[in-house]
Amino acid sequence: xxxxxxxxxxxxxxxxxxxxxxxxxxxxxxxxxxxxxxxxxxxxxxxxxxxxxxxxxxxxxxxxxxxxxxxxxxxxxxxxxxxxxxxxxxxxxxxxxxxxxxxxxxxxxxxxxxxxxxxxxxxxxxxxxxxxxxxxxxxxxxxxxxxxxxxxxxxxxxxxxxxxxxxxxxxxxxxxxxxxxxxxxxxxxxxxxxxxxxxxxxxxxxxxxxxxxxxxxxxxxxxxxxxxxxxxxxxxxxxxxxxxxxxxxxxxxxxxxxxxxxxxxxxxxxxxxxxxxxxxxxxxxxxxxxxxxxxxxxxxxxxxxxxxxxxxxxxxxxxxxxxxxxxxxxxxxxxxxxxxxxxxxxxxxxxxxxxxxxxx
Amino acid sequence: xxxxxxxxxxxxxxxxxxxxxxxxxxxxxxxxxxxxxxxxxxxxxxxxxxxxxxxxxxxxxxxxxxxxxxxxxxxxxxxxxxxxxxxxxxxxxxxxxxxxxxxxxxxxxxxxxxxxxxxxxxxxxxxxxxxxxxxxxxxxxxxxxxxxxxxxxxxxxxxxxxxxxxxxxxxxxxxxxxxxxxxxxxxxxxxxxxxxxxxxxxxxxxxxxxxxxxxxxxxxxxxxxxxxxxxxxxxxxxxxxxxxxxxxxxxxxxxxxxxxxxxxxxxxxxxxxxxxxxxxxxxxxxxxxxxxxxxxxxxxxxxxxxxxxxxxxxxxxx
Numbered sequence: 001x002x003x004x005x006x007x008x009x010x011x012x013x014x015x016x017x018x019x020x021x022x023x024x025x026x027x028x029x030x031x032x033x034x035x036x037x038x039x040x041x042x043x044x045x046x047x048x049x050x051x052x053x054x055x056x057x058x059x060x061x062x063x064x065x066x067x068x069x070x071x072x073x074x075x076x077x078x079x080x081x082x083x084x085x086x087x088x089x090x091x092x093x094x095x096x097x098x099x100x101x102x103x104x105x106x107x108x109x110x111x112x113x114x115x116x117x118x119x120x121x122x123x124x125x126x127x128x129x130x131x132x133x134x135x136x137x138x139x140x141x142x143x144x145x146x147x148x149x150x151x152x153x154x155x156x157x158x159x160x161x162x163x164x165x166x167x168x169x170x171x172x173x174x175x176x177x178x179x180x181x182x183x184x185x186x187x188x189x190x191x192x193x194x195x196x197x198x199x200x201x202x203x204x205x206x207x208x209x210x211x212x213x214x215x216x217x218x219x220x221x222x223x224x225x226x227x228x229x230x231x232x233x234x235x236x237x238x239x240x241x242x243x244x245x246x247x248x249x250x251x252x253x254x255x256x257x258x259x260x261x262x263x264x265x266x267x268x269x270x271x272x273x274x275x276x277x278x279x280x281x282x283x284x285x286x287x288x289x290x291x292x293x294x295x296x297x298x299x300x301x302x303x304x305x306x307x308x309x310x311x312x313x314x315x316x317x318x319x320x321x322x323x324x325x326x327x328x329x330x331x332x333x334x335x336x337x338x339x340x341x342x343x344x345x346x347x348x349x350x351x352x353x354x355x356x357x358x359x360x
Numbered sequence: 361x362x363x364x365x366x367x368x369x370x371x372x373x374x375x376x377x378x379x380x381x382x383x384x385x386x387x388x389x390x391x392x393x394x395x396x397x398x399x400x401x402x403x404x405x406x407x408x409x410x411x412x413x414x415x416x417x418x419x420x421x422x423x424x425x426x427x428x429x430x431x432x433x434x435x436x437x438x439x440x441x442x443x444x445x446x447x448x449x450x451x452x453x454x455x456x457x458x459x460x461x462x463x464x465x466x467x468x469x470x471x472x473x474x475x476x477x478x479x480x481x482x483x484x485x486x487x488x489x490x491x492x493x494x495x496x497x498x499x500x501x502x503x504x505x506x507x508x509x510x511x512x513x514x515x516x517x518x519x520x521x522x523x524x525x526x527x528x529x530x531x532x533x534x535x536x537x538x539x540x541x542x543x544x545x546x547x548x549x550x551x552x553x554x555x556x557x558x559x560x561x562x563x564x565x566x567x568x569x570x571x572x573x574x575x576x577x578x579x580x581x582x583x584x585x586x587x588x589x590x591x592x593x594x595x596x597x598x599x600x601x602x603x604x605x606x607x608x609x610x611x612x613x614x615x616x617x618x619x620x621x622x623x624x625x626x627x628x629x630x631x632x633x634x635x636x637x638x639x640x641x642x643x644x645x646x647x648x649x650x651x652x653x654x655x656x657x658x659x660x661x662x663x664x665x666x667x668x669x670x671x672x673x674x675x676x677x678x
Contacts (some may be wrong), residue, residue, distance in 0.1 A: 080581055084489065112584030119582075124575035129597055129672055139583045174673045190583070 016330075017051045018259045020247050021337040024055035027197050027230040028077070028115075033090035033100075035069070035076050042301040046072040048255040049331075050090075052247075054198070057224065059231040061245035061262070063238065063277070065297050069254035070234045074200045076100075077232075078117050079107035094198065113143040116191035120203040122183035126175035132159075132186045133171035139190050158189035162219060181212035185219065192223060199224075200232045205240065213237075217244055238281050242266060247337075250274050253298045253308035256331055260338035267359045270340035270349055272313045275358045307343065315352060319343040361658050368654040369647065373414050376643045417442060417647070441651070442644035444637075451648040454633065459652075461531060462629035465621070466614035468545055469552035474607060476557040481564025486591060488569060496561060503558030512551040512624035519547065529625050548625040552618060556610060563606060567599030574598065597671070604667050612660030616653025 017031065035047040047069040054060045062070040075081050076088045079099060092099040095114050099107050111117075119125040127135060136155035140146060146154075152171070159167035162185040175183055184204060191199055201220065205213035221244055224231055235241060241248055241262065248265040250258040250273065258271040269275055276293035295312035298304055306325040310316050316324040323343050331341045342349070353359055401407055405416065416425065420440035427434040427443050434450075436443060441451035484496040519525045529547050532540035571577065572595050580594040581587075617631030630649055637645035669675045 078582060080578060108581075108584050108586070110584070111582055117582045119575060119579065121575060125579045127576040127580070127594055127598070128674060131673075138585065142584045142586075142589075176674050187579075190579075 016333060016339050017053065018333070018339045019337055020053055020055055020058065020060075021261045022055055022058050022246055024057060026053050027056050027094070028054045028232070029091075029093040030073075030077060031091040031093070033073060033076060033088070033092065035072050035081065035089075036087045037085055038087075039301075044300045045303060046086075046254050046300055047076065048253075050249075050251075050256055052249055052256075052259065054230045054232055054247075056197070056230055057228045058246045059224065059233055059244050060247045060249065061233045061235060061241040062249045062251055063234075063236055063241055064251035064257075065236065067297050067300065068251040069300075070251050071202050073251075074117070074202060074232060074234055078111060078115060078200060079104065080111075080117075109143070112139055112191075112196070113194045114196050115198040115200070116194070116196040117200040117202065118184070118187045118191045118204050121207040122180065122187045123175060123207075125187060126183060128175060131172050131174055132178070136171075136186070136190050136193060139193050143194055154193060155189075158193045159186070161223075162186070162189040162192075163215075164189070179212075180208050181215060184208060184212075184216050188216070188219065188223070192227065192229070195227055196229065198230045198232070200234070202234045203236070204233075205235070205237065213240075220244070238277060250277065253303060254300055255308065256339075256341065257309065258338075258340040259331075260335065260340075264335065264338050268338075268353070269359055270334045270338065271309075271342045272315050272344070273309045274340075275352075275356070276312075278358060279356075307341070315344060315348075318348055361662070364658055365651065365654055369418070369651050370414065372647045372650045373417065376641075376646055377410055377413075441648035444642050444644045446637075446640045446642045447645065451644050454645065455630070455648055455652060458629050458633050460533070461627050462615060462617055462622070462631065464534065464541075464545060465548055465552070465618060465627060465629060466611060468549040469556065469614065469618075470607070470611050472549055472553035473556035473560055476553065477560025478564050478603070480557070481561040482568055482591060482596060484561065484565045485568030485572065486587075493565075496565075500558040500561045503554050504562070506555070508551060508555050508618075508620045509624060511554050512548070512621055515547050515551055516624060529627075531627055544625075548618075548621050548627060551621050551624070552614070560603070560606070563603055564599070567602060568595055571595045571599040600671055601668060604671065605664055608660040608664035608667070609657065612656040613653075615656040617649065 017029075020026075030053070031051050033047055033050045034045070037044040037046060050069070050073050052060060062073070064070045072081070076086075077092050077094075077099070081088060083104070088100055090100060095110060097106065097110075099110070126132065130138075133152060133155055136158065137148060137151040140151040140154050141148075144151075156167055156171055159171060164170050164182060164185055170178070170182075175186070178186065184207075188204075199220075204220070205216050208216060217240055220231065220233075223229065231244075233240070233245060245262045248258075248260060248262050249256050250265070250271065252273050258265065258269065258274045260270075265274065266278065269278060273293070276291075279291040280293065282290055293312055294314075298308050298311070304311060304325070306323065306327050307313070307316070307329050310324040313324065316322075327343070329341045329343045331339050333339045334346070344352070405413060408416070419425070420436060420438070420442065422438055424438040424440045425436045425442075427436060434443065436450050436452070439452060441455070443449075444451055444454060447454055480496055480500075484493045487493050520528050526547065527543060529544040530540075531544045534541040568591070572591075574595075576598075577590060577595055580590045585594075615630070617629060617634050619631035619635055621627075622629045622631035623635065630652070633645060634649045636642070637649065
């Protein structure tokens with residue numbers, strides 16, 4: 001599993017399942033998930049062999065640049081990718097079922113009831129023509145045979161719970177009458193209204209003010225504590241990750257580049273891309289310029305033959321035989337709960353970390 | 361809005377006034393003498409300067425007008441659109457007599473094409489790329505390209521003359537005999553509906569495809585709503601605005617007279633009257649029907665604006 005294959009040809013990366021270090025019942029188990037889209041320019045390999053588990057009450061953060069496959073992988077879990085345009089393979093175990101092979105209707109019945117999702121821009125994610133009350137009520141009645149009054153009472157309760165002031169009045173407002181933060185609260189209320197076991201939050205704070213971001217994250221954390229929801233948090237904000245995540249997957253070019261408990265990702269990162277991400281966080285008191293990762297993300301239509309990150313990696317010369325350019329590294333365990341996709345040896349990585357003061 | 365109608369009436373009036381014809385000569389007959397023409401001119405008020413003629417016409421709209429000299433005296437009650445010397449009739453009476461035909465034609469065709477167009481458009485969008493969708497796209501392209509006189513004549517020749525499936529249409533007012541009325545209208549309705557349904561199918565389809573990509577559609581699916589509800593309640597509602605705009609204007613346009621269809625099926629509606637007025641250079645009737653058509657468009661615009669507010673809460677003013 002952990003041996004680097006030296007055939008020269010691109011091998012499919014192993015889909016190593018990295019166990020979570022935390023206690024608890026596994027709510028969601030994604031195994032060897034791959035997603036591709038057929039486009040006029042060719043096949044876009046948006047997600048390649050992704051595996052992860054999320055346990056009850058835990059938060060898994062998926063971080064990466066735009067186009068790294070973090071959103072697409074979550075939409076695939078939710079069954080929200082159109083079957084005409086995309087091909088999804090692998091397994092998603094949730095609620096005792098395997099979702100990829102299940103019928104569209106089976107997955108639909110789980111959506112909104114046992115697994116819910118919130119999106120990046122709450123203004124465009126809420127229907128502009130319906131009141132928030134109506135949209136919340138619809139989320140209840142889609143899964144429960146209750147009368148309108150009961151559903152509305154539940155909607156009101158959730159609006160109060162997510163901190164909408166004077167919710168009795170606000171419930172009849174349209175989305176455009178609310179502020180961005182309020183709209184995202186409404187989205188959260190809508191997602192959690194049926195008390196789901198899993199919440200996927202796709203960059204829930206990206207479109208919001210910084211002050212509001214903190215409130216929304218705080219709210220999510222409170223609600224998670226209260227309901228024991230498992231959260232998959234998609235973000236590129238490492239500050240948020242450090243704040244709320246239990247486990248982290250760093251995605252690059254559609255695949256997991258590194259995965260591990262949040263402390264290890266921040267204090268003992270094993271992969272040059274993660275190093276780059278950490279180095280590009282602005283720090284208070286730091287003089288001079290930020291340290292961005294050079295280059296641009298790879299095209300998902302023509303992925304590099306070797307390591308996907310190699311063209312941007314400053315350490316590729318340290319690996320013998322130009323292996324970085326020719327051999328795709330496997331996803332290899334570097335600790336009990338930690339894995340990374342890199343040709344550098346453990347010693348080399350340790351030296352580089354010390355040298356560059358990476359991870360503390 | 362009133363200003364638009366005013367401008368419309370003025371432009372129409374100027375346009376026809378500028379025509380190199382002499383209504384006095386036209387209404388005179390075969391054995392005409394210069395004296396008769398002069399008398400006619402006086403009688404028609406053509407000796408007055410243009411602005412006065414227009415002023416009298418506008419005034420008549422609001423307070424009515426007296427026509428005739430000597431032994432024939434007529435009063436045209438407001439809203440008076442003038443008197444047609446060709447038809448020997450008040451224009452308002454003339455229009456009132458034929459308007460119901462045009463109205464029935466328009467409303468029947470409208471209901472037909474909206475139903476067919478929207479339902480087919482939604483289905484085509486939902487099963488985009490399927491054989492059904494491709495077939496619909498091909499058929500609508502043909503339907504949309506065919507001129508109405510071609511469709512109308514084909515229907516008439518094959519269904520009525522050749523195969524004799526339907527009796528030759530003979531207009532009967534619905535108040536008299538509703539079944540005969542339907543029998544007479546079904547073919548003109550179909551003719552108009554084929555043309556418009558093709559357009560509305562394509563419009564609905566493209567609108568639906570646009571809105572299906574919106575984030576709130578993804579949210580609706582994420583809630584676990586059935587696809588049927590996602591499409592009907594969320595996507596269709598959001599794509600409705602351009603459809604309503606087009607529908608309002610097309611309906612108003614038809615009320616102004618479906619000239620070709622009315623002629624083919626021998627329906628005496630606004631369209632037939634307009635065509636005849638053009639042939640006769642009957643200024644009073646022409647200005648009358650033009651103003652009427654314009655009024656319908658203006659009213660349709662108003663209705664569309666009100667519907668906007670009903671559809672989209674963001675348009676509403678507190």
